[in-house]
Amino acid sequence: MDNRTNLDDYLAGLGIAGADETDAPPPAPEPGAGPVAVPDPAAQDPREVLERFLQGLTARIDPGLAVSVREGEGALEVDMTGESAARLAGRDGRTLGAIEVLAYTVLAKQAGRTDLRVRVDVGGFRKRQADTLRKLAERLAVQVAKSGEPHELQPMPAADRRVLHLALQDHPDVTTESVGEGAARRLVIKPRR
Amino acid sequence: MKTDAVDLTLFLAQSVVDQPALVRASRRGSTVVVRVAPGEEGRLIGRQGRVIQAIRTLVRAATDPAERVNVDLDAPRGG
Numbered sequence: 001m002d003n004r005t006n007l008d009d010y011l012a013g014l015g016i017a018g019a020d021e022t023d024a025p026p027p028a029p030e031p032g033a034g035p036v037a038v039p040d041p042a043a044q045d046p047r048e049v050l051e052r053f054l055q056g057l058t059a060r061i062d063p064g065l066a067v068s069v070r071e072g073e074g075a076l077e078v079d080m081t082g083e084s085a086a087r088l089a090g091r092d093g094r095t096l097g098a099i100e101v102l103a104y105t106v107l108a109k110q111a112g113r114t115d116l117r118v119r120v121d122v123g124g125f126r127k128r129q130a131d132t133l134r135k136l137a138e139r140l141a142v143q144v145a146k147s148g149e150p151h152e153l154q155p156m157p158a159a160d161r162r163v164l165h166l167a168l169q170d171h172p173d174v175t176t177e178s179v180g181e182g183a184a185r186r187l188v189i190k191p192r193r
Numbered sequence: 194m195k196t197d198a199v200d201l202t203l204f205l206a207q208s209v210v211d212q213p214a215l216v217r218a219s220r221r222g223s224t225v226v227v228r229v230a231p232g233e234e235g236r237l238i239g240r241q242g243r244v245i246q247a248i249r250t251l252v253r254a255a256t257d258p259a260e261r262v263n264v265d266l267d268a269p270r271g272g
Contacts, residue, residue: 053208060201061255088254098250101243105209109236 046111050076050118053106057099061088075117078103085123093129096120097157119159130163137167140189145173150190155180161187196255198225198262205248210236217267223260225252228267237266 051069058065058080065082078099080088088095103118121127144151153164161178164187168176177188199218202225207213215230229237238245249264256262 056204056208057201057251060204061196061251094250095254098247098254101239101247102205102209102251105239105244109209109211 044111046107046113046116047071047076049107049111050078050103053103054078054080054099072119074115075119076103076107078118078120079124080120080122082123085125089122089125093126096122096126129160133160133163134167137164137189141168141171141174144189144191148191150188152179153187153189155184155186158185161185164189196252198252198256198260201252201255202227202248202264205251206237209239209244224263224265226265226267234266 047069051067054067054069058067062082062084065080065084065088068079068081070077070079099120100118103120104116107116107118108114119126140151140153165176165178168174168189171192173192174189175192177190178185179188180186199220203216203218206216206218206227206229210216210229210233212230212233215233217228219226227237236244237248239247245264245266252262252264
């Protein structure tokens, strides 16, 4: 909170607060204001930004939820555990998706990072879902290799398609491709030739 | 879990804008109405409404489903 307020004061002092809709890089430090090695005075550690946001969130939703953030490759992985975790997962992970959208927005704004993905899991719900997807991928790959015919899956979110892509990227007999646009985007498993 | 829809909405809205101190949220019936600093509406709404929709989803998930809480941006008044 303190840092954010300071940033606001800083920007307001420069007369550019709220002046720009886009995520323009924060202003360069004033000459002599600090070591040159610090490239961006306003940028905060993404992990800290994310933890602070999630703690504020869980304090309001359910103080009994525990949050852990792990740094993965190009992504921050969040796991939330607690009694209400199952309810948070919802029927189809929609609530988790909503947390991801907001967490990503907060990261972009407060840490200046748009390159980091945020994955939010509760009590291993997503992990189990990914395991199920990988098994499905394996089964379908065998089927496609046998028949020589491509198999088109139902439309699914980007994160799920990614799990399937990765599961089959080194498969000797099949390749994967996403087709269609928007909510209709879906994965096709094709025989490798 | 007992979540105050207004408090949660306020926190989420403040998290995505540049001027959190200027965010207001209040209850009108089953709707939480949010006001942000002039020019920051786009931040709250997000591309294709993604941000406000995510706020709605979360606020609904955290409150009694029977309440059907909605979250809306306060319409600008007077020209």
